[in-house]
Each structure stands twice: as structure tokens, then as C-alpha cells.
Amino acid sequence: MNIIIRGKHIEVTDALKSYVTKRVGKLxxxxxxxxxxxxxxxxxxxxxxVEVTAPINGMILRGEEETGDMYSSxxxxxxxxxxxxxxYRTRILRKMRSKVLKDHEPSVGPAEEEHQLxxxxxxxxxPMAVDEAIMQMNLVGHNFYVFTNADTHQMNVVYRRxxxxxGLLEPEA
Numbered sequence: 797m798n799i800i801i802r803g804k805h806i807e808v809t810d811a812l813k814s815y816v817t818k819r820v821g822k823l824x825x826x827x828x829x830x831x832x833x834x835x836x837x838x839x840x841x842x843x844x845x846v847e848v849t850a851p852i853n854g855m856i857l858r859g860e861e862e863t864g865d866m867y868s869s870x871x872x873x874x875x876x877x878x879x880x881x882x883x884y885r886t887r888i889l890r891k892m893r894s895k896v897l898k899d900h901e902p903s904v905g906p907a908e909e910e911h912q913l914x915x916x917x918x919x920x921x922x923p924m925a926v927d928e929a930i931m932q933m934n935l936v937g938h939n940f941y942v943f944t945n946a947d948t949h950q951m952n953v954v955y956r957r958x959x960x961x962x963g964l965l966e967p968e969a
Contacts, residue, residue: 797830806839
């Protein structure tokens with residue numbers, strides 16, 4: 797497992813690197829299939845935010861926490877990732893065994909006319925079932941997820957509705 801630590805508006809000290817490495821290293825007890833884990837430490841005003849992205853054989857675990865203390869943010873985001881791993885453990889293990897999924901990144905929707913496009917992401921939309929797409933959406937912590945439907949071979953979007961249920965957008969034939 798390779799841990800990449802980046803700092804934005806903060807100098808990443810040896811003590812901070814050591815703490816992040818120690819805490820993130822505990823994720824190895826769940827599986828040794830982690831690839832490059834990216835940890836971004838940000839300071840904005842009095843808020844200390846930690847973002848962790850951990851790919852596991854095509855699946856992406858993502859967590860983000862923000863507190864007034866960097867060490868607390870690190871602890872909270874890793875607790876969040878451990879809960880995600882526990883919640884999706886059987887699905888993740890099943891996917892790792894089958895190795896059906898490939899690497900991807902979530903997409904960002906189109907900008908509205910009065911707003912400026914500030915970010916552009918490319919991703920591979922690999923074929924998957926709707927329930928797999930919902931799981932991936934929950935793992936990355938987004939409200940929507942773009943994927944190729946394995947049944948129809950068309951681009952689809954799953955999204956979280958305000959009532960907590962899920963919706964599916966698919967193009968008309």
C-alpha cells in the first residue's frame with residue numbers, strides 16, 4: 797500500500813506524515829488489495845479538512861471530514877472509511893474476487909450557463925448492474941453516479957432522492 801500525502805495551505809510536517817501513515821496503515825487489516833491511497837490535508841480559515849481516496853481493485857472508498865483540529869479530522873475520516881468497509885465488506889470482497897470492475901473516477905455534471913466550468917473529470921464507465929452503481933455512489937459519497945448499464949449497454953445515472961430512495965436515469969431508445 798502506497799500512501800500519498802498532500803497538503804494545501806499547510807506544511808505537512810514529519811509528525812503529521814507519521815500520524816497519517818500510522819492511521820491509514822490500519823486499513824491494511826481489512827485487505828492488502830489497496831492501491832495508492834491519496835490523503836489530502838487542507839486548511840481553510842480555522843477549518844482543517846482531510847480527504848482520503850482509497851482505490852481497491854476498481855472500487856473507490858472516499859471519505860472527507862472537517863474539524864477545528866487536523867488530528868481529529870484524520871481520526872474521523874478513517875473511522876468513516878472503516879464503517880464504509882464494514883458496511884460493504886461482503887460486496888467489496890465479492891468484487892475483489894471476481895475482479896470484474898476496472899479503475900474509474902466519478903464524474904462532475906455539466907455547468908449551468910451563468911456559472912463558469914471550473915473542473916473537468918474523465919472516467920471510464922465500465923459495465924455494471926444498477927445495484928453495483930448505487931454501492932459505488934455510496935462509497936464515493938456522491939449524490940449521483942454515471943455508469944454503463946450492463947443490461948442495456950447504455951450510459952445511465954443513478955441518484956439519491958430527497959426521500960432517501962434512489963432514482964435511475966436512462967436514455968430513451
